[in-house]
Amino acid sequence: MPGKFIVLEGVEGSGKTTQLQRLQQWLSPKWPKEVVITREPGGTQLGGELRQILLAHRDGEPMQERAELLLYAADRAQHVEGWIKPQLAAGAMVLCDRYTDSTVAYQGYGRGLSLELISQINQLATNGLTSDLTIWLDIDVEIGLARAKQRGKPDRFEQANIEFHRRIQMGYQALAKANRERIVRVDASLPVEQVSQKIQEIVRKVL
Numbered sequence: 001m002p003g004k005f006i007v008l009e010g011v012e013g014s015g016k017t018t019q020l021q022r023l024q025q026w027l028s029p030k031w032p033k034e035v036v037i038t039r040e041p042g043g044t045q046l047g048g049e050l051r052q053i054l055l056a057h058r059d060g061e062p063m064q065e066r067a068e069l070l071l072y073a074a075d076r077a078q079h080v081e082g083w084i085k086p087q088l089a090a091g092a093m094v095l096c097d098r099y100t101d102s103t104v105a106y107q108g109y110g111r112g113l114s115l116e117l118i119s120q121i122n123q124l125a126t127n128g129l130t131s132d133l134t135i136w137l138d139i140d141v142e143i144g145l146a147r148a149k150q151r152g153k154p155d156r157f158e159q160a161n162i163e164f165h166r167r168i169q170m171g172y173q174a175l176a177k178a179n180r181e182r183i184v185r186v187d188a189s190l191p192v193e194q195v196s197q198k199i200q201e202i203v204r205k206v207l
């Protein structure tokens with residue numbers, strides 16, 4: 001497809017949102033077509049509704065792990081087919097906050113669901129669409145969570161215990177090791193400006 005698909009990944013508070021906006025500003029004058037930002041969950045209208053369901057606290061009836069997995073998959077299927085693919089077909093540069101690696105890290109390593117099952121569900125949801133490049137913003141989980149908490153009321157994931165977040169971090173480490181050609185690690189503990197520069201150096205290579 002004529003467009004490009006770049007994903008930012010990382011634990012809570014790794015700075016994805018800030019860096020996506022900075023990357024969009026830097027890329028816009030360099031890319032002939034639109035440079036658009038989107039996110040998972042919540043990149044479509046249906047996805048926005050699923051996002052609310054996924055992040056809400058529910059007293060008395062905890063969300064079952066496989067229900068959670070399927071809701072993320074539904075969000076992704078809608079996003080890929082209804083939004084990302086048409087954008088890529090039109091030549092856009094799509095910058096996405098989280099994608100399939102989040103499901104491996106959170107539902108696989110975090111919740112402990114089978115990685116084989118997650119791989120199948122990811123295949124179903126994406127119909128094979130992979131990113132051209134995934135940048136993993138690597139930050140210590142404690143620092144990330146502390147940053148995330150400054151943003152206001154913690155969501156269902158931000159409230160989960162520290163061991164859950166440590167397992168997610170291990171997931172990203174394993175993913176980066178196993179997919180060196182697709183996932184590039186950036187030290188997100190550096191000052192914002194330096195992180196942006198590192199990201200720009202990496203993205204320049206796929207332009």
Ligand code: TYD
Binds near residue numbers: 011040099100106
């Ligand atoms: P996000 O809005 O990126 O959270 P934050 O800005 O706090 O990093 O994502 C919402 C939450 O959804 C986040 O805690 C990670 C979680 N998530 C999964 O558990 N699985 C997934 O497949 C995706 C895409 C997100």
